[in-house]
Amino acid sequence: xxxxxxxxxxxxxxxxxxxxxxxxxxxxxxxxxxxxxxxxxxxxxxxxxxxxxxxxxxxxxxxxxxxxxxxxxxxxxxxxxxxxxxxxxxxxxxxxxxxxxxxxxxxxxxxxxxxxxxxxxxxxxxxxxxxxxxxxxxxxxxxxxxxxxxxxxxxxxxxxxxxxxxxxxxxxxxxxxxxxxxxxxxxxxxxxxxxxxxxxxxxxxxxxxxxxxxxxxxxxxxxxxxxxxxxxxxxxxxxxxxxxxxxxxxxxxxxxxxxxxxxxxxxxxxxxxxxxxxxxxxxxxxxxxxxxxxxxxxxxxxxxxxxxxxxxxxxxxxxxxxxxxxxxxxxxxxxxxxxxxxxxxxxxxxxxxxxxxxxxxxxxxxxxxxxxxxxxxxxxxxxxxxxxxxxxxxxxxxxxxxxxxxxxxxxxxxxxxxxxxxxxxxxxxxxxxxxxxxxxxxxxxxxxxxxxxxxxxxxxxxxxxxxxxxxxxxxxxxxxxxxxxxxxxxxxxxxxxxxxxxxxxxxxxxxxxx
Numbered sequence: 001x002x003x004x005x006x007x008x009x010x011x012x013x014x015x016x017x018x019x020x021x022x023x024x025x026x027x028x029x030x031x032x033x034x035x036x037x038x039x040x041x042x043x044x045x046x047x048x049x050x051x052x053x054x055x056x057x058x059x060x061x062x063x064x065x066x067x068x069x070x071x072x073x074x075x076x077x078x079x080x081x082x083x084x085x086x087x088x089x090x091x092x093x094x095x096x097x098x099x100x101x102x103x104x105x106x107x108x109x110x111x112x113x114x115x116x117x118x119x120x121x122x123x124x125x126x127x128x129x130x131x132x133x134x135x136x137x138x139x140x141x142x143x144x145x146x147x148x149x150x151x152x153x154x155x156x157x158x159x160x161x162x163x164x165x166x167x168x169x170x171x172x173x174x175x176x177x178x179x180x181x182x183x184x185x186x187x188x189x190x191x192x193x194x195x196x197x198x199x200x201x202x203x204x205x206x207x208x209x210x211x212x213x214x215x216x217x218x219x220x221x222x223x224x225x226x227x228x229x230x231x232x233x234x235x236x237x238x239x240x241x242x243x244x245x246x247x248x249x250x251x252x253x254x255x256x257x258x259x260x261x262x263x264x265x266x267x268x269x270x271x272x273x274x275x276x277x278x279x280x281x282x283x284x285x286x287x288x289x290x291x292x293x294x295x296x297x298x299x300x301x302x303x304x305x306x307x308x309x310x311x312x313x314x315x316x317x318x319x320x321x322x323x324x325x326x327x328x329x330x331x332x333x334x335x336x337x338x339x340x341x342x343x344x345x346x347x348x349x350x351x352x353x354x355x356x357x358x359x360x361x362x363x364x365x366x367x368x369x370x371x372x373x374x375x376x377x378x379x380x381x382x383x384x385x386x387x388x389x390x391x392x393x394x395x396x397x398x399x400x401x402x403x404x405x406x407x408x409x410x411x412x413x414x415x416x417x418x419x420x421x422x423x424x425x426x427x428x429x430x431x432x433x434x435x436x437x438x439x440x441x442x443x444x445x446x447x448x449x450x451x452x453x454x455x456x457x458x459x460x461x462x463x464x465x466x467x468x469x470x471x472x473x474x475x476x477x478x479x480x481x482x483x484x485x486x487x488x489x490x491x492x493x494x495x496x497x498x499x500x501x502x503x504x505x506x507x508x509x510x511x512x513x514x
Contacts, residue, residue, distance in 0.1 A: 030075045032125040036061035039129040041211060042220035045227040046272030047290060048137045052110040053227055056272035057122045057129055059103040063211035064196060073098045077123045078107050084119045084131055102207050104269040114139040132224040135173060138293030143350060143476050146292050148174035150433040150470040152405025155183045156213055157191035159437030159489030163468050164218035166496040168225045175226060178405030179233025179357045182209050192490050201259055206266030214270060229290050230271045231300050233357040233406055237263035240376050245309045257282045287336050296474060297349035299340055303357045306333025310375045318372050327383040345395040350476055352400040360385060360402050360430050361413035361460060365453050386418050393417035393427040398509050400428040401479060408435040410483045412462040412502050412511055426509035431481045433470045441488045442466040461511050464499050479504040
């Protein structure tokens with residue numbers, strides 16, 4: 001049979017197009033030779049299940065060059081073992097690192113034993129990655145105790161990641177990171193250590209910024225120590241963005257969607273996450289649940305992508321103003337809100353844990369009867385907040401804990417079913433973690449002005465302005481949160497301190513300061 005010349009050329013064109021996107025065996029390097037270590041960004045694990053989890057690395061021998069210095073699609077071997085010497089390997093496989101995803105590797109391992117520790121590593125050519133520790137969650141129905149850390153806000157140019165040096169020495173089952181993993185801006189001349197480049201906007205810009213952060217040894221050590229559960233906040237794209245609205249409304253909807261796509265893709269490429277596939281990077285969905293047996297269910301939220309624009313031009317303003325009180329305004333979007341509300345009603349987990357970006361408890365900074373609120377927080381969306389807290393009151397009262405980042409200071413808050421009426425009952429607790437490094441050293445205990453402000457917000461039980469993180473120890477009877485701090489991050493060597501400890505008893509309202 002003879003083929004028409006036009007059909008032949010058409011088939012040839014289609015074949016060439018497929019070759020450009022499919023990692024065919026003849027286009028993949030099985031035995032690459034690296035002049036430099038390709039595992040400069042370390043390893044990480046995350047989103048554990050009872051039988052597995054996600055293992056991550058990215059090949060980047062020269063991380064600040066285009067494509068991290070990589071040139072060819074490359075085969076990477078991964079191994080999971082019972083021991084750190086890899087004498088008893090229980091799972092192994094191969095994955096291909098390609099330029100489309102910046103030579104990142106995401107391995108979704110399954111078939112492991114519940115509630116136990118494993119070790120993992122990657123190999124490519126003659127290069128072997130650092131070894132990471134990973135643990136599986138307890139089996140369904142088990143109420144195994146949990147100890148985990150809460151972290152957020154690690155601005156490179158405002159301080160060292162000293163807190164991660166200490167976190168990497170703790171015996172933790174898990175780390176929850178609540179956003180601001182990178183910062184998008186350029187650095188001032190007096191920065192502690194400078195960002196590379198100016199404000200980032202393209203996917204290559206974001207990749208270089210992640211590579212800079214991932215190069216930090218303390219951050220790498222904390223990732224290698226245990227699995228992480230990660231969500232984003234605003235600085236992974238643009239400060240205080242809301243949906244398709246940028247910080248200063250200087251960019252069009254199309255420009256913001258393009259910037260979101262770049263930021264979201266680079267975030268995914270650099271995190272050990274299991275999230276649904278989407279047709280556009282600009283619409284990547286990160287809302288998901290993580291179960292710790294029957295003890296706790298983590299509800300990881302996205303309060304950036306779906307929210308309405310901040311009321312009254314954002315900032316801290318006297319309210320009411322503009323559309324601040326409009327009951328239709330949303331922080332999570334209708335779909336995510338319904339997902340969370342229905343889930344809280346159906347969940348049989350002993351504790352409900354909401355991983356959230358911005359502070360839920362209102363912080364009224366106005367004198368006397370005047371009410372001034374930060375409109376980027378839940379206080380700027382009062383109707384949406386009350387819908388959530390009323391749902392908690394009805395479906396999961398006093399067994400719900402909200403974990404929050406963003407604000408660069410430590411807080412311990414009691415959450416009422418409504419904040420418009422101070423007599424409404426306490427139905428949940430909120431533990432707000434300070435930053436790893438953002439805003440520099442901090443000042444420690446509150447000054448007189450802040451003490452007056454706290455007195456006018458009786459639901460706020462404690463405040464502290466130092467860098468650090470929170471560790472949470474959870475069992476069936478109680479939740480214990482310990483606020484870890486370091487006195488300085490503008491120079492190395494700060495010791496770790498415990499600034500406060502709070503206990504929450506399951507089924508009982510209110511926080512107890514220990």
